[in-house]
Amino acid sequence: MIVCQDVGKRYGDFWALRGVTFEVGRGVVLGVLGPNGAGKTTLVRILTTELMPSEGRALVAGFDVVKEPEKVKKVIAAVPQESRPIDFLTPYEFVLSYLLLRGLSLREARRRTREVLQTFGLWEVRNREVDTLSGGMKRRVLVAAVFAADAEVVFLDEPTTGLDVYSRRVVWNAVSELKKHGATVVLTTHYVEEAAALSDVVLVLDKGRVVDFAPPDRLVEKVPGRYVVEVYGADSRPADSKAVVEIGDRRLYYVEKPPEALSLDGAKVVVRPKSLEDYVLITMGAIEEGHEDD
Amino acid sequence: MKTIRDALVIAWINGWIAATRGWIWVIGGSVSPVSFLVVLAIYGGVEGLRWGLVGGFIWTIASNGIGLIGDAAYYRLGIKYQSMLTAAPVSPAGYALGLALSAFVFALPTLVVYLAVMLWLGLWILTPASLYALTALWLASAGIGFTLAGLLKHLKYAWTLPQILSAVFAVGAPVYYPATHLPSPYLGVVLPTGAAAVIIHDSTGLIHYGPHLTSAAAVALALQSALGLYFLFKLARWRQP
Numbered sequence: 001m002i003v004c005q006d007v008g009k010r011y012g013d014f015w016a017l018r019g020v021t022f023e024v025g026r027g028v029v030l031g032v033l034g035p036n037g038a039g040k041t042t043l044v045r046i047l048t049t050e051l052m053p054s055e056g057r058a059l060v061a062g063f064d065v066v067k068e069p070e071k072v073k074k075v076i077a078a079v080p081q082e083s084r085p086i087d088f089l090t091p092y093e094f095v096l097s098y099l100l101l102r103g104l105s106l107r108e109a110r111r112r113t114r115e116v117l118q119t120f121g122l123w124e125v126r127n128r129e130v131d132t133l134s135g136g137m138k139r140r141v142l143v144a145a146v147f148a149a150d151a152e153v154v155f156l157d158e159p160t161t162g163l164d165v166y167s168r169r170v171v172w173n174a175v176s177e178l179k180k181h182g183a184t185v186v187l188t189t190h191y192v193e194e195a196a197a198l199s200d201v202v203l204v205l206d207k208g209r210v211v212d213f214a215p216p217d218r219l220v221e222k223v224p225g226r227y228v229v230e231v232y233g234a235d236s237r238p239a240d241s242k243a244v245v246e247i248g249d250r251r252l253y254y255v256e257k258p259p260e261a262l263s264l265d266g267a268k269v270v271v272r273p274k275s276l277e278d279y280v281l282i283t284m285g286a287i288e289e290g291h292e293d294d
Numbered sequence: 295m296k297t298i299r300d301a302l303v304i305a306w307i308n309g310w311i312a313a314t315r316g317w318i319w320v321i322g323g324s325v326s327p328v329s330f331l332v333v334l335a336i337y338g339g340v341e342g343l344r345w346g347l348v349g350g351f352i353w354t355i356a357s358n359g360i361g362l363i364g365d366a367a368y369y370r371l372g373i374k375y376q377s378m379l380t381a382a383p384v385s386p387a388g389y390a391l392g393l394a395l396s397a398f399v400f401a402l403p404t405l406v407v408y409l410a411v412m413l414w415l416g417l418w419i420l421t422p423a424s425l426y427a428l429t430a431l432w433l434a435s436a437g438i439g440f441t442l443a444g445l446l447k448h449l450k451y452a453w454t455l456p457q458i459l460s461a462v463f464a465v466g467a468p469v470y471y472p473a474t475h476l477p478s479p480y481l482g483v484v485l486p487t488g489a490a491a492v493i494i495h496d497s498t499g500l501i502h503y504g505p506h507l508t509s510a511a512a513v514a515l516a517l518q519s520a521l522g523l524y525f526l527f528k529l530a531r532w533r534q535p
Contacts, residue, residue, distance in 0.1 A: 048381035051534050069533070070383070078381035083374035088315055089307055100303045101384045103296065129315075142378075155381065 001026045001153060001184040002047065007056035009042050009208075016042045017208045020056070024201060026152075029179050031199030031216070032188040035284060038205040040188040041081050044157050047186065048078045061152050077102075077151035081158050081188070085141045087131040091122050094130060098145040116148040119177075120170060136167030143174050154178055155186045160194060172198060196220075196276035206284050219279045225254035228274050233267040245281050252281065297388040304392020308365060309399030323361060324404035326460060327353040330470055344417055348494055349470035351408045351419060353463075355428055356487045358397035359435025360459050365393055366443030367452035380533070390526045394436030419498055426512070427493040430519040434486035435463075437522020463487045472501045479507050486522075489515040 001024060008018040017039040024030045032040045045051035047060055049069040057064065063071040085094045092113060099109035117123045120140045130138055139159060146154055156175070160168045175198050178185050189195050195202055196216045204212040204219070212219060224242035232250045241253040258271045313320050330353070331346035338345065369375040379389060412419055438459075446452055464470070467488030472495065473479040483489040492511035496503045 045377075045534075048377075049533060050377055050380045073381065073383045076381050078378060080374040080377035080381075083378055084372075086307065086369075086373065086375060088312055093307060093311060097303050097307045098378075098382075101300055101379065102382050103299075145378075149382070 001028070001061055002030070002186070003057075003059040004043075004047075005057045007043070007046060007053050007058050009039075009046060009051065010054040015208050017046070017053075017205075020205075020208075020210055022203055022210065022213050024184060026184055027179055027182045028200045029175060029185045029187060029198050031195035031202040032186060032205065033192065033195050033202055033280065034205035034211075037207070039208040040205055041157055042208075043205070044078070044081075044155050044186065044188060048076060048080075048155055049073060075152040076155065077146040077149040077153075078155035079139075079142045079146050079157060079159050083142055083157075084138055085130045085145075087129065089130055090127050091117060091130060091133070091137075091141045091144070092126040094141055095145045095148060099148055102149055112148040112150075116144045120144040120147070120174070134167075136163045136170075139163055140167060140170055143171055147174050147178065150181070151183060153184045153186070157188045158190065159187070160189065160191065168194075192277040192280050193275070202276070204280070204283065211283060216276050220274060220276055223254060223274045223278045223282055225256050226274060227255050227258045228270075228272055228278055229253040229255055229259060230270040230272070231267055232269075243282065245278075247281075252278070254278070254282075296383075297385045297391070300384050300388025301391035301395055304389055305395035305399060307396075308393060309396025312396065313400050313403075320400055320403050323358050323400050324354060326357060326464070327351075327404070330464070334470060340415070344412075344415060344500060345470055347408055347412050347415070347417065348419065348498060348500060349464075349491070351405060351412075352428070352431065352469050352487060352491050352494060354401045354404050354408070355398075355432050356435040356463055356490075357456075357460055358401040359394065359432055359437075360439045360456050360463065361400075362393050362397055362436055362439030363443045363446070363456050363459075364452045365396070366390075366440050367446045367449055370443065371446065371449045371452075387527050390436070390440045393440060394432065394526075397436060397439075398432060417498055419494065421497045423497040423508075423512075424494045427490040427497075427515060430515045431486050431490040433519040433526075434515070434522040437519070437524075437526040438486075441522075441525035467491065468495075473503065473507065474501070479503065480510060483507075483511040483514040486515060486518040489518065 003023045004020050007020040009016045020043060032043065034040050042051065046053045047058055047065060049065050049072050052066065060072045061075040065072050095113045095116060096109050099112055100106065117126050122137065122140060122144060125133060125137065130141060143159055160171050163171065175185050175187060187198060199216055201213065201215050202219060203210065230250065230252050240255050240257065243254040245252040254274065327350035331350045334342035334346035442455060443452065463485055464487065467485040468476060468482040469487050469491045473482030473488065473492050476482055482492055489511040492503060493508055493515070495501050496508045
């Protein structure tokens, strides 16, 4: 459904993206992970035909994003990074107009708008101006519009940044539903647990290059040991520690077995199974919170 | 057909809904032309009022077209709505024309008031020549607005640029005064507002410029609107290089 072959984007002497090659099929959720400036948004903008690549070739649903943008646009839908619905419209008007712009008949657009607003818990506020809604509801309006489009490939660029736990899960449900309907979803996120929970396969980008491309569990397998002993405020390395990550006064020890006893006066200790977050910490260091603007 | 449909949908949300829900925007677009009108009426009496009405009519159309800078830049840079539409089967031409049409929707109430007062004063602006001038001016100013919006890198410029252009297009061009006040009346047709004004001043009988100047204005306006449309369709930033 999405094929990238050596895709690159250059701004002057700076390569925002280079040599990106991967392929994902139908009904797959592709998580795109990476720190600020990794090239996540650049990749999404190329695949959604908004940005011309400097090199390489990209196909979406079999159509070339450079040579056949009109065909690509018919099968995709996107929630861009930092996007917001038009504030003086109501959720009903926003979704309806988006569907009309996509070419649906008025009758069908009305039917889908009603259906999707009910699905996303927005029916009660359908006639309130977007301006008066909470941040979570605003984001849900955007995702609802894209959801109703019934596109083959859906791009969600950091759709849950800044959302409360409820709204975040509403978006997560939408991603799962899209997948169930056979859509391919490209999800860029700063939240590693989100990528782990939703993605079938994860594309890890750093400084515009592909660091890894594999299912989340395969990436987690690359982390040494089975457990993580996370210690804050003391240095007491467990005996069988295979690796350590230091973040200020916090140390993460990767071990095979959880230690039975640790003599740490006044230190805060958490023992947990290793996760995708640990893969990211070991591979790239901390992923900064915030927004990519590349 | 899809382009026209897209334009109508954009005009519905950005023009009709916005105007009916926020009258302040409609009033905002008419404030500058009305202030000129008042000053001219005070100092020029009925004759000043006639020049103020015709100038205000022209300027209301142009200012709403140029005012597209704010809408288009806000949708592109502020809320990324344009990016959402780029990833959808929406034509850039339909989007741009829709914004232009919504600008006209905003201008409509003001234009109706102007028309009523002009009729009362026995000034008939809806002649074929004037209608051509007004349509071409609408296209030219919308093209300028949409194109400039596409070149902006920061949203803050979208608020100041229209103010600068307003001054240049309304005062620099002979909109509220005869083109004969310029060193050469032909300088008046350099800007689309001036070219439209020359045609309308002549057509409404405010002043007779003669066939050479009005023909030059008609040709200049045709070129300016064609250029505006070209920029609107071809150079507007829909896909970044």
